[in-house]
Amino acid sequence: MTVRVLSIAGTDPTGGAGVPADLKSIAAFGGYGMAVVTCLVAQNTRGVRSVHTPPASFLREQLDAVSDDVTIDAVKIGMLGTAEVAATVRAWLDDQRNAGRVFPVILDPVMVASSGDRLLDASAEDAVRALAAAHADLLTPNLAELAVLDGGGAPGEAHRPGEALDDWDAALAAGRRVAAATGSIVLVKGGHLPGERTPDALVAPDGSLLAEVAEPRVSTRNTHGTGCSLSSAMATLYARTGAWPYSLRAAKRWLTGALAAADGLRVGSGSGPVHHGHHLDAAVDAYVAAATAPDSPGTRGRFTDDLWERSAVVRQEIDELEFIVRLTDGTLPQDRFRAYLAQDAQYLQAYSRALSSLAASAAPAPVRAFFARGAVTAATEETILHRQWLRTDDDADGGDPGIGPVTARYTDFLLAATGREPWQVGAAAVLPCYWLYAEIAATLSRALEAHRTERRGRDDAAHPYGTWLAAYDDPGFQEAAAACRAIVDDAAADADEPTRQAMAAAFLRACALERDFFAAEVVDAG
Numbered sequence: 001m002t003v004r005v006l007s008i009a010g011t012d013p014t015g016g017a018g019v020p021a022d023l024k025s026i027a028a029f030g031g032y033g034m035a036v037v038t039c040l041v042a043q044n045t046r047g048v049r050s051v052h053t054p055p056a057s058f059l060r061e062q063l064d065a066v067s068d069d070v071t072i073d074a075v076k077i078g079m080l081g082t083a084e085v086a087a088t089v090r091a092w093l094d095d096q097r098n099a100g101r102v103f104p105v106i107l108d109p110v111m112v113a114s115s116g117d118r119l120l121d122a123s124a125e126d127a128v129r130a131l132a133a134a135h136a137d138l139l140t141p142n143l144a145e146l147a148v149l150d151g152g153g154a155p156g157e158a159h160r161p162g163e164a165l166d167d168w169d170a171a172l173a174a175g176r177r178v179a180a181a182t183g184s185i186v187l188v189k190g191g192h193l194p195g196e197r198t199p200d201a202l203v204a205p206d207g208s209l210l211a212e213v214a215e216p217r218v219s220t221r222n223t224h225g226t227g228c229s230l231s232s233a234m235a236t237l238y239a240r241t242g243a244w245p246y247s248l249r250a251a252k253r254w255l256t257g258a259l260a261a262a263d264g265l266r267v268g269s270g271s272g273p274v275h276h277g278h279h280l281d282a283a284v285d286a287y288v289a290a291a292t293a294p295d296s297p298g299t300r301g302r303f304t305d306d307l308w309e310r311s312a313v314v315r316q317e318i319d320e321l322e323f324i325v326r327l328t329d330g331t332l333p334q335d336r337f338r339a340y341l342a343q344d345a346q347y348l349q350a351y352s353r354a355l356s357s358l359a360a361s362a363a364p365a366p367v368r369a370f371f372a373r374g375a376v377t378a379a380t381e382e383t384i385l386h387r388q389w390l391r392t393d394d395d396a397d398g399g400d401p402g403i404g405p406v407t408a409r410y411t412d413f414l415l416a417a418t419g420r421e422p423w424q425v426g427a428a429a430v431l432p433c434y435w436l437y438a439e440i441a442a443t444l445s446r447a448l449e450a451h452r453t454e455r456r457g458r459d460d461a462a463h464p465y466g467t468w469l470a471a472y473d474d475p476g477f478q479e480a481a482a483a484c485r486a487i488v489d490d491a492a493a494d495a496d497e498p499t500r501q502a503m504a505a506a507f508l509r510a511c512a513l514e515r516d517f518f519a520a521e522v523v524d525a526g
């Protein structure tokens, strides 16, 4: 379901906070973003230079231009700047409510930028509190903002304004008071507290805890706009799901990924932005793959011939990987080989499940039978790997390292493609594991033969991974690869063009993941 989300906020010409961050977050969750600008801010990752606030009447014109024309599914409010701006937004919300237009309002009470610059007049704090009490369904203050909002709590109980909230229990207590005082749910954020994890919690006006989540702290100075991004994500997810706890868990997980990918953006020399679109790689790959497809499919040869050609670059990259080169010449260190096998065992477990999905799909009976046999073979291979190579039963040095991030990315993709896509697309997704592996096994086996011939009679004649390599150059495996290829060709011949394109995209994505899998064993071994 696409939701229409309006951001009412200030600008950031470097794109990390305010309106641009909001629009990116809304888009990241599949929403349609709209924006009304409260203040124009000349800022970058190093700080705020100046703020220009257009007349309140013009703000009202922008708000009316949206609401006169578009049905709004959620509103996220960020920087308000002045009491007059806060009052104008409030008056517009009053009018919306009186006209019977109901939508959730998420208020991020922006007061001070992460650079330390003020973004709200001190005299406007009461107006923000009043706006929160009148209209906000959810408030998303950071700790400093929570402390200021709490300054207006019940006498005697209230946290003193300006006093720092420096532990999680104090923050939750302040969150409860602000929730009670405003009647809004408060998202209490522990991002500014020290510690390995970053806790966030949703506190209801009756004091109950609706959800508490904690993700690992990402080691980065690039946190500009995290507050804006999180609150827009919450607005979009809540408009879509109608559930605050699910929205928080999903938003928090995404934000942690956006923070982890932040350093890779290389935007600015101060506190840079987070990567809002970090999760879109797979979708972009699919579009690029579709764009490389020839225009007239009818004039082509076998579908998989074309796929093979289109995967040439990735296959070349695999052949040149240090891991493959050293596995072939036998110089790969034992611990790296074992780390690879441990990930391979994890992979096989998921692969067996992916093939089982195809065995249970709407495919013709012989196809289902083929994948059912494949599922059994993969599970058997996994068992053999554990018994013969990993000896997990009596492993002296602590056993299973768990699934690595790259293995997880590949297996998540396979399970999604075989579980949720048409079976033809799932079949194309599992093909690279058969086909590329069969090719690699054949190459390795030729190298093994050369190694033997060259060193015949010498005392280093035995290739350290010879037994393992030999097992993989199994004629049965080569036959299975050819059969899977035939299945994909037949399926493509009967499929419509969108399905063929989805099949090609799935095949090429799996090839890229196959490469990443071989390239990543050092990292995964971690």
Ligand SMILES: Nc1ncnc2c1ncn2[C@@H]1O[C@H](COP(=O)(O)OP(=O)(O)O)[C@@H](O)[C@H]1O
Pocket (backbone or CB within 6 Å): 114, 141, 142, 143, 189, 190, 191, 192, 198, 199, 200, 215, 216, 217, 218, 219, 220, 223, 225, 226, 227, 228, 230, 252, 255, 256, 259
């Ligand atoms: N280094 C970090 N690693 C992981 N999460 C973080 C980090 N810094 C902030 N966050 C998270 O980002 C969100 C916004 O946090 P916060 O810093 O309180 O907002 P603001 O940007 O408004 O100051 C919270 O969920 C917080 O836990």
Ligand SMILES: Cc1ncc(COP(=O)(O)O)c(N)n1
Pocket (backbone or CB within 6 Å): 009, 010, 011, 012, 017, 018, 019, 041, 043, 078, 079, 110, 112, 113, 114, 119, 223, 224, 225, 226, 227, 228, 229
């Ligand atoms: C227009 C605008 N709105 C909000 C912030 C706060 O940014 P942060 O989320 O880093 O505190 C900002 N710097 N600029």
